Amino acid sequence: MKLYDCSMAPNPRRARIFIAEKGLDIPRHEVSILDGENLAPAYLAINPWGTLPALELDDGTVITEAPCIFRYLEALHPEPNLLGRDPLEAARIEAWERFAEMNGMAAIGEFFRNQTDAFTDRALPGYAGVKTVPALVERGRQRVAFFHRQLEKRLGESPYLGGARFSAADITALCAVDFGHAVGLPIPADNAHTLRWHADVSARPGSAN
Amino acid sequence: MKLYDCSMAPNPRRARIFIAEKGLDIPRHEVSILDGENLAPAYLAINPWGTLPALELDDGTVITEAPCIFRYLEALHPEPNLLGRDPLEAARIEAWERFAEMNGMAAIGEFFRNQTDAFTDRALPGYAGVKTVPALVERGRQRVAFFHRQLEKRLGESPYLGGARFSAADITALCAVDFGHAVGLPIPADNAHTLRWHADVSARPGSAN
Numbered sequence: 001m002k003l004y005d006c007s008m009a010p011n012p013r014r015a016r017i018f019i020a021e022k023g024l025d026i027p028r029h030e031v032s033i034l035d036g037e038n039l040a041p042a043y044l045a046i047n048p049w050g051t052l053p054a055l056e057l058d059d060g061t062v063i064t065e066a067p068c069i070f071r072y073l074e075a076l077h078p079e080p081n082l083l084g085r086d087p088l089e090a091a092r093i094e095a096w097e098r099f100a101e102m103n104g105m106a107a108i109g110e111f112f113r114n115q116t117d118a119f120t121d122r123a124l125p126g127y128a129g130v131k132t133v134p135a136l137v138e139r140g141r142q143r144v145a146f147f148h149r150q151l152e153k154r155l156g157e158s159p160y161l162g163g164a165r166f167s168a169a170d171i172t173a174l175c176a177v178d179f180g181h182a183v184g185l186p187i188p189a190d191n192a193h194t195l196r197w198h199a200d201v202s203a204r205p206g207s208a209n
Numbered sequence: 210m211k212l213y214d215c216s217m218a219p220n221p222r223r224a225r226i227f228i229a230e231k232g233l234d235i236p237r238h239e240v241s242i243l244d245g246e247n248l249a250p251a252y253l254a255i256n257p258w259g260t261l262p263a264l265e266l267d268d269g270t271v272i273t274e275a276p277c278i279f280r281y282l283e284a285l286h287p288e289p290n291l292l293g294r295d296p297l298e299a300a301r302i303e304a305w306e307r308f309a310e311m312n313g314m315a316a317i318g319e320f321f322r323n324q325t326d327a328f329t330d331r332a333l334p335g336y337a338g339v340k341t342v343p344a345l346v347e348r349g350r351q352r353v354a355f356f357h358r359q360l361e362k363r364l365g366e367s368p369y370l371g372g373a374r375f376s377a378a379d380i381t382a383l384c385a386v387d388f389g390h391a392v393g394l395p396i397p398a399d400n401a402h403t404l405r406w407h408a409d410v411s412a413r414p415g416s417a418n
Contacts (some may be wrong), residue, residue, distance in 0.1 A: 048359065049308065061297065065307055068300045075296035087284035088270065091277045098274055099258065123348075130351065135342045139332075142339065150257065 001026050003069075004046065004054040006033045010105060010179035011125070013209060014066040015053040017171045020206035022077050026055075034118055039128045050126040067097060070168050082168045093162035096154070096169035100161070103147040104176030111140025112183040144185045147176070148194065155193035159200075166201065174201050210235050212278075213255065213263040215242045219314060219388035220334070222418060223275040224262040226380045229415035231286050235264075243327055248337045259335040276306060279377050291377045302371035305363070305378035309370070312356040313385030320349025321392040353394045356385070357403065364402035368409075375410065383410050 003019070005012045005028040019026050031037045031052055039050045047054045047064050055063040055072065063072050074083045084090025113119040114136040123132040151173065154161060161169035177187060177198060187194045201207060212228070214221045214237040228235050240246045240261055248259045256263045256273050264272040264281065272281050283292045293299025322328040323345040332341040360382065363370060370378035386396060386407060396403050410416060 048362070049312075057297075063297075063300045064304050067307070068303045071303060072296050072300040075299070087281050088266075088272075090284070091272045091281040094277045094280060095273050098276070103258075124352070127352070127355065130348060131344075133342060133344045133348070135340075135344070139339060139342070143333070143336070146336065153257070 001058065002056045003028045004031050004043070004052055004056065005029065006031055006038070006052045009033050009052060010108075010175045011051070011066055012053040013175045013178075014172050015055070015069050016209035017175070017206045018066075018070050018073065018082065018168060020209050021080065021082060021171070021204070022073060024073070024077065033125075036122070036128075038126070039122065050128070066172070067094075067101075067168075082166075082171070084162070084167070089163060093167045093169045096161040097167075097172050099150065100147075100169060100173035100176050103143060103150070104173060105179065107140050107143030107147055108176060108180045108183060108185060109140075110136050111144060111185060112179075114140065141185065144180060148188055148191060151177075152188075152191040152194050155197045160197070166204070170197075170201050174198070174207060210267060211265045212237045213240050213252070213261055213265065214238065215240055215247070215261045218242050218261060219317075219384045220260070220275055221262040222384045222387075223381050224264070224278050225418035226384070226415045227275075227279050227282065227291065227377060229418050230289065230291060230380070230413070231282060233282065233286065242334075245331070245337075247335070248331065259337070275381070276303075276310075276377075291375075291380070293371070293376070298372060302376045302378045305370040306376075306381050308359065309356075309378060309382035309385050312352060312359070313382060314388065316349050316352035316356055317385060317389045317392060317394060318349075319345050320353060320394060321388075323349065350394065353389060357397055357400060360386075361397075361400040361403045364406045369406070375413070379406075379410050383407070383416060 003015060003026050007030060031043055037043060038052055044050055046062055049064055051064060053066055053069060055069045063069055070083060084093045113123045114132045120132055122128055123130045160166050161173055180186060187198060212224060212235050216239060240252055246252060247261055253259055255271055258273060260273060262275055262278060264278045272278055279292060293302045322332045323341040329341050331337055332339045369375050370382055389395060396407060
C-alpha cells in the first residue's frame with residue numbers, strides 16, 4: 001500500500017492519524033497541493049478527482065476520500081475500533097465525522113482559500129478553474145462559528161464526539177479545529193468543553209501526525 | 210421508527226429510495242424546507258443541524274444524515290445489499306456516493322439556492338442567516354459540469370457507479386441528477402452512458418419515491 005499525502009494539508013492528516021491509531025505503517029508519497037501537483041496530469045491519472053488523501057493498494061487499485069480509506073482499513077484491521085461497534089454507535093460516529101468535515105473542514109477551507117493568493121483559481125479542493133469569491137470569507141467565518149457552537153454543545157454532553165470513547169469523528173474534528181487555528185479561526189476562548197477535549201485528543205501519540 | 214422527510218427535496222429522497230429498495234415501510238413525517246420548518250425550534254429540537262432526512266428510532270434516538278441512515282438500516286436489514294459486500298466494493302460505493310453528494314447534490318444546490326428568492330437568507334442547507342451570493346450560481350453550474358463529465362466517464366467503464374450492480378451510490382446520483390434536471394441543469398444530451406444509466410435506474414420501482 002501507499003498513501004498519497006500532503007503533509008501540510010488537513011484532509012490527508014485525517015488519514016495519517018487514523019493509520020497511526022491503527023498502529024499501521026504505510027509508506028507515503030508527497031503531493032504538493034500548494035504547488036498544484038494534485039491537479040497535474042500525473043496525479044489526476046491516479047485520482048481523477050484531484051483530491052488528497054488517496055490510498056493505492058498493491059494491485060494499483062486506488063481508494064479515494066479520507067472516510068473511505070478509514071472504512072477500508074477498519075475492515076482489514078478491526079482493532080482498535082474507530083468506526084463503531086454496533087449500528088447505533090457507527091451512525092453517531094459517522095454523523096459527527098461528516099459534521100466535522102462539512103461544517104468544520106469545508107467551512108474553514110472556504111474562509112481560507114477565498115482570501116489566499118495561491119488558491120485564486122482553485123477555491124475548492126480538487127477543482128482547477130474555480131475562482132475565489134471574496135464574500136465567502138465572511139460566510140466561511142459564519143459557518144465555522146456554527147461549527148464551534150455545535151461542537152461545544154456536544155462536548156458538554158459527551159467526552160468524545162461519537163460518545164464515551166475516542167473515534168474517527170474526533171480525528172476529523174481535531175484536523176478541522178487545528179486547521180482553523182492555523183488560519184486564524186481558533187476555538188473560542190469560552191468554549192471550555194471543546195478546549196478540554198482538544199487537549200485530550202491532542203495528547204494522543206497519533207495526533208502528532 | 211419515523212422518517213423526517215420533505216417530499217420535494219432531493220436529500221430526503223435518497224432515504225426514501227433506500228428504504229423502498231430494502232422493502233421497508235417506515236412512516237414519514239413531512240417537514241417543509243420551503244417554509245423553513247426545518248429551521249424552526251420544533252425541528253431543531255429533533256435535529257439541531259436543521260437538515261433532512263432524519264430517522265427517529267422508537268426510543269427517541271435520532272439518526273441524522275442520509276448516508277448514516279443508509280448504514281444503520283443496512284446493518285439491521287442486510288439484504289438486498291446496497292453498501293458493498295467486501296471492503297473494496299464498500300469503498301468504491303462510498304467514494305461514488307460521496308462524489309454524487311458533494312459534487313452533484315451540493316453543487317446543484319449551490320446553483321439553485323443562490324438564485325432563488327425563498328433561500329435569500331439560507332443559501333446552505335441547515336443554516337439560517339447564510340446570504341445568497343450571486344457569483345455562486347455560475348460556480349454551481351461549473352461544478353455540475355464537472356460532475357456530469359466524471360459521471361459519464363465512470364458510466365462508460367461500469368454499468369453502475371459502484372461497479373457491476375446497483376448500489377447506494379446510484380441512489381444518491383439519481384437524486385442529484387433529477388434535482389439538476391428540475392432546476393435547469395439536465396444530463397448533457399451527448400452523455401450517452403449517463404442517459405442509459407439514468408433510464409435503467411429510473412425504471413426501478415423504488416425510484417418512483
